[in-house]
Amino acid sequence: MDAHESLLELIGNTPLVRLRTPSDGRGAPVYAKLEYLSAGGSVKDRIGLRMIEEAERSGALRPGGTVVEATSGNTGAGLAMVAAAKGYRMIVVLPDKSSAEKVNTLRAYGAEVVVRPGGLPLEHPEHILNVAAGIAERTPGAWFAGQYGNPANPEAHYLTTGPEIWRQTGGRVTHLVSCVGTGGTISGTGRYLKEASGGRVRVIGADPAASVYSGGDGRPYFVEAAGRFRHPETVDDSWPDSYQREVVDEVLPIRDRDSLTTIRRLAREQGLLVGGSAGTALAAALRVAAGLGPEQLVVAILPDSGRQYLSKYFNDQWMLRQGFLDGDPAVARVGDLLPAARRAEPLPYLHHHAPVGEALAVLRERQGTGADPVVPAGPAPVGPGRQPTSMELAGAVSLAQLEAALAAGRAAVTDRVGDHLGEPLPVFGAGEGAAAALAELSGRGCGTAVVLADGHAVGLVGAGELAVLAGAEPKQGR
Ligand SMILES: Cc1ncc(COP(=O)(O)O)c(C=O)c1O
Incomplete structure (x- = not known):
């Protein structure tokens, strides 16, 4: 019989497959370790x-x-x-x-x-x-189980993932690229490959650009399961014991847009459907391989399947709304209202711990257009160059709403604004069509929306501005 006695024998032992890379004879070959072909569908x-x-x-x-x-x-x-x-x-x-x-x-x-x-x-x-x-x-x-501090986590990779890659490449691997979450994969696999190669294999972490591992500020990002997020109120952010930093030679920051466009192209052009963190690893691996010669060999670990992310990364509507797609250039788009100069201005945004008195001042400054001024709020730190992500738009406050709450004695100027938030404002991706956005905004009875580019809030637009833009359709050549 050619059969297994237990499902547990089907864990690991995943195949390695060569990817087509933009080759004109230069650059190193890139091989992908397909962890989604393990019994439970992931490296874990x-x-x-x-x-x-x-x-x-x-x-x-x-x-x-x-x-x-x-x-x-x-x-x-x-x-x-x-x-x-x-x-x-x-x-x-x-x-x-x-x-x-x-x-x-x-x-x-x-x-x-x-x-x-x-x-x-x-x-x-x-x-x-x-x-x-x-x-x-x-x-x-x-x-x-405690994967962040359990030595069996990196050890699993030292005993299986590393030896598999060494054997599958006949000892020719020169570069390993892996994401870092708990750090178990990169630490165990990297340590084995360094030992087997006498220190020759270079170990490279691939990290969402906002993650603290690659020097980011730990703010939220869109690639799930990789990197390390740090809540702004976390006091002691000690990194997991599973992450053995001495094994890792460098950590490359990869923007969410690059991770996500990499997996969307990989699925369409090479038939490999993998998750967001695989995109982070691959984007880094392609960058590394481009700087090497054909005698070197890069292995990237692709942790799981894209099937877990069909409603997000592989959903055009989700990608467009978060501002990760550029949209149809033949129609007026929401982002056309926000030329680069205006995008560089800080978004009106209130930290949820700000006092109501400060919120009133910000809102009153925005008065004058006839419409009730409204500003989004949430936990993101505020400051120049710090655009909140869509995940940090916890709610919004309007001048009329705050003044009514104060008049009724339901709020005091010293309260935190976070205790008086209304519903979050609608969001639109910069690539969405202006006419459709206007119709949706009106349907929801809202006068102001937040514009997102690459998942970050880059500006506010009013229904009036959208109407002017939408009225100008169809736009001539671009
Ligand atoms: C999809 C995916 N990518 C990457 C990682 C990171 O792997 P590790 O925790 O071994 O660093 C994980 C771990 O949770 C994961 O589930």
């Missing part, structure tokens, strides 16, 4: 298996026990698959922003899902890591 199957088996060996997890983890993503699925195959109970704590597909995948494996608010500082007792640790402490027979 490997650590799901290794962490559970190490816990079994040490006695921390016994028959009938419960596996607990805090994760929004693939580690939960990897652990839940292994737990199901081995007969353990599984509890996963997730942030409320997790996609329905991810939550439902965990439930499908029989895991119990506990949802807590996302976007909290690490110190907050409701942060998913603290909630999971608490559940593990209170539940008899429970074991907290």
